[in-house]
Amino acid sequence: MLIGKHGKASSAIATADAHSITIRGRDLCGDLMGRMSFTDYFYFLVTGREPSEDQRYFLDLLLIAIAEHGMTPTAVAARMTYDADPQSLQAAVAAGILGCGTVVLGTSELCGKLLSDAKQRVDVGETTDAVAASIATETRARGGKMAGFGHPLHRPVDPRTQRILSLANERGVAGPYVALARAFE
Numbered sequence: 253m254l255i256g257k258h259g260k261a262s263s264a265i266a267t268a269d270a271h272s273i274t275i276r277g278r279d280l281c282g283d284l285m286g287r288m289s290f291t292d293y294f295y296f297l298v299t300g301r302e303p304s305e306d307q308r309y310f311l312d313l314l315l316i317a318i319a320e321h322g323m324t325p326t327a328v329a330a331r332m333t334y335d336a337d338p339q340s341l342q343a344a345v346a347a348g349i350l351g352c353g354t355v356v357l358g359t360s361e362l363c364g365k366l367l368s369d370a371k372q373r374v375d376v377g378e379t380t381d382a383v384a385a386s387i388a389t390e391t392r393a394r395g396g397k398m399a400g401f402g403h404p405l406h407r408p409v410d411p412r413t414q415r416i417l418s419l420a421n422e423r424g425v426a427g428p429y430v431a432l433a434r435a436f437e
Contacts, residue, residue: 291311332347359399359400364400387436
């Protein structure tokens with residue numbers, strides 16, 4: 253059964269016809285399946301490149317770190333929807349996703365922007381500690397919160413974050429963004 257318009261399905265990421273599926277120029281069945289792990293494939297799908305060993309390691313690490321959300325509002329919405337109708341798993345997943353906003357999903361993007369902006373200031377000569385102190389002071393003065401810092405349950409620090417940052421140091425991949433994250437703590 254064909255869904256959608258007739259003709260060859262294609263996007264900037266993938267193409268498909270009756271005999272093959274091509275992902276970013278690579279044959280899904282002949283080249284990717286059976287050779288790549290899910291983490292490798294996810295990274296490849298998003299970036300167009302196969303991950304290095306460190307990239308794979310940290311993507312696995314981060315996916316494990318975020319797999320359990322406890323009793324967050326979005327997880328509760330998903331659980332309540334599933335309890336109301338266990339036959340409708342997709343509705344439960346949708347309920348959880350639709351309830352996500354900048355507090356749950358947008359935090360990492362906002363934190364990334366914060367660290368990127370801070371690094372630009374470090375790149376032009378300010379010290380890491382001075383930049384972190386300045387941004388934190390400005391944020392607090394206007395009544396804002398530091399995106400990506402602080403957790404309602406894990407206080408004063410999230411143990412997952414500490415583990416991720418310590419592993420970055422142990423593996424020798426901690427760079428200026430890890431230094432900035434430590435300074436913001």
